[in-house]
Amino acid sequence: MRWSLFLVPLIVLLGFAAGKVAGPDTLWFQNLVKPAIYPPPPVFGIVWSVLYVMIGFALALVTSAWGADGRGLAILAFVAHFIGNLAWTTVFFGMQNIVGGLMVLGYAVVTLLVVMALFWRVRKLAALLLVPYLAWASFATALNYQFMVENPDGGVAGDGGAVQRVKL
Known part of the structure; x- marks a missing residue:
């Protein structure tokens, strides 16, 4: 369990930091048509907090399995996966790219x-x-797809509306 004392807070911190880089507080997102399956905003913080703790414990179980066949590959695959998880917020909210967000979620x-x-x-x-x-990531993919369907123009503000974008 020593690994969990380090990895659980690390995973939670990384998730929190990704959410601070870009988030739903932009005029662009506020103006998007929200799909019928869009949950109340507080649900996201609660669900992600619980999931990041579970992800951290899962990773701790694997990293603490010294000598287990496939341990190194499992950790490497997790890192490659988690980068995609963290990238979604920047792509969807920061770059305001609904299709790109869907592709990132597919990868995730x-x-x-x-x-x-x-x-x-x-x-x-x-x-x-x-x-x-996995269930939440699958739901997020369906939700992202519904955002794409409901906002075929990508949520581009018309009539001179202000849009805040983050370019990387």
Whole structure:
């Protein structure tokens, strides 16, 4: 459990930091047509907080499995996956790119399935801890798709409306 004392706060901190880089507080997002499946905004903070704790514990279980076959590959796959997870906020909110956000989520879901398979080989509980995360990532993908359908113009402000964009 020593690994969890480091990894759980690290994962939560990284998730929090990604949310501070860009978020839903822009005029662009406020003006988007919200899909019917869009939950109340406080749900996102609650769900992500719980999920990041579970993700941190799952990673701790794998990193603490010294000598387990596939441990290194599982950790490497997780890092590649988690970069995509963190990138979505910047792509969707910061760059105001709904289609790009959908592509990032597609990457995140596919790589999460790989991570879960690799975690399963190291510690089954670690893979099981990621099941709610997979469900939420799948829901987020459907939600992002619905944003794309509801806002075919990408949410571009018309009639001289101000739009705040972050370019990387």
